[in-house]
Amino acid sequence: DAKTTQPNSMESNEEEPVHLPCNHSTISGTDYIHWYRQLPSQGPEYVIHGLTSNVNNRMASLAIAEDRKSSTLILHRATLRDAAVYYCILRVFNTGKLIFGQGTTLQVKP
Amino acid sequence: EPEVTQTPSHQVTQMGQEVILRCVPISNHLYFYWYRQILGQKVEFLVSFYNNEISEKSEIFDDQFSVERPDGSNFTLKIRSTKLEDSAMYFCASSGQGGLPEAFFGQGTRLTVV
Numbered sequence: 001d002a003k004t005t006q007p008n009s010m011e012s013n014e015e016e017p018v019h020l021p022c023n024h025s026t027i028s029g030t031d032y033i034h035w036y037r038q039l040p041s042q043g044p045e046y047v048i049h050g051l052t053s054n055v056n057n058r059m060a061s062l063a064i065a066e067d068r069k070s071s072t073l074i075l076h077r078a079t080l081r082d083a084a085v086y087y088c089i090l091r092v093f094n095t096g097k098l099i100f101g102q103g104t105t106l107q108v109k110p
Numbered sequence: 111e112p113e114v115t116q117t118p119s120h121q122v123t124q125m126g127q128e129v130i131l132r133c134v135p136i137s138n139h140l141y142f143y144w145y146r147q148i149l150g151q152k153v154e155f156l157v158s159f160y161n162n163e164i165s166e167k168s169e170i171f172d173d174q175f176s177v178e179r180p181d182g183s184n185f186t187l188k189i190r191s192t193k194l195e196d197s198a199m200y201f202c203a204s205s206g207q208g209g210l211p212e213a214f215f216g217q218g219t220r221l222t223v224v
Contacts, residue, residue: 032211043114043201043215044145044153087153096141096205097166098213100153 004088009105012078020073020104022088027068032091034098035062035073037084044087044100047073083108112136114216116202122222123192131187131219133202142185143203143213144177146170153201159185192223 005023012018024033035047048055048062050071055062061074075082087103115134123129135142144156157167159177176188185204189196199220203213 034212038153043203043218044213045215046212049211095166096143096158096160096213097155097168098145098153099155100145102152 004090004101006086006088006101006104008102009107011107011109012075014080014108014110015077018075018078018082018106018108020075020086020088020106021070022072023070024088024090025069027090028092030092033062033064033068033071034089034091035060036087036089036098036100037082038087038103039081039084044098047086049091078106078108080108080110082106112214114202114204114214116200116216116219118219119217120220120222122224125194125223126191128188128190129192129221131189131200131202131221133185133187133216134183135185135202135204136206136214137183139204139206139214141165141205141213142177142179143205144187145201145203145215146198147201147218148195148198156187189221192221194223197221197223 034049036044038044048060050062063072085103085105087100089098117132142159145153147153155168157171158165174190178186199218201215201218203215205213
């Protein structure tokens with residue numbers, strides 16, 4: 001399984017944008033880039049995914065480097081509720097399993 | 111919004127006992143998963159299930175574990191002869207046709223083996 005590297009922790013101020021980086025230098029052509037988050041005492045929650053192009057949804061944006069070896073999850077205006085562990089996961093096209101790393105713990109300050 | 115529900119939310123069992131963790135996936139989903147998270151550690155994949163059979167399993171998912179979809183709505187994880195190290199949060203998840211794009215997770219069952 002291809003591996004991702006994320007910073008252990010990040011801090012943000014409320015209502016400011018947050019850029020969460022992820023390196024995945026060994027990504028293969030069929031790997032999708034998925035982001036999940038886990039709020040305290042809850043199950044993981046899907047955030048966004050992409051293959052090659054940048055993606056936007058109601059929760060966040062995903063910027064994917066041209067060589068696909070890195071990506072950035074963008075929260076446009078962080079709220080206190082966005083404090084969570086964010087996981088960047090490479091998901092192989094024909095398998096459903098998710099391999100979670102340690103993720104990035106995001107703290108949001110009021 | 112449809113959701114994955116898990117019962118019970120917390121189960122305490124004695125070492126050596128069998129436990130069954132229950133999950134009701136989202137109704138039109140076809141792919142089902144179990145994950146676990148030992149306290150303070152990362153979420154670990156256990157097993158995926160599709161078309162009434164296991165499609166993939168991890169090294170953790172040994173003969174002590176089994177999964178079943180006994181009817182059209184429930185998906186269960188059975189742990190035989192529980193050990194202290196089985197204490198963890200167990201998450202059920204489901205995903206739709208083709209297994210993509212996203213998996214929906216339940217709130218988890220906290221299993222405590224004493």
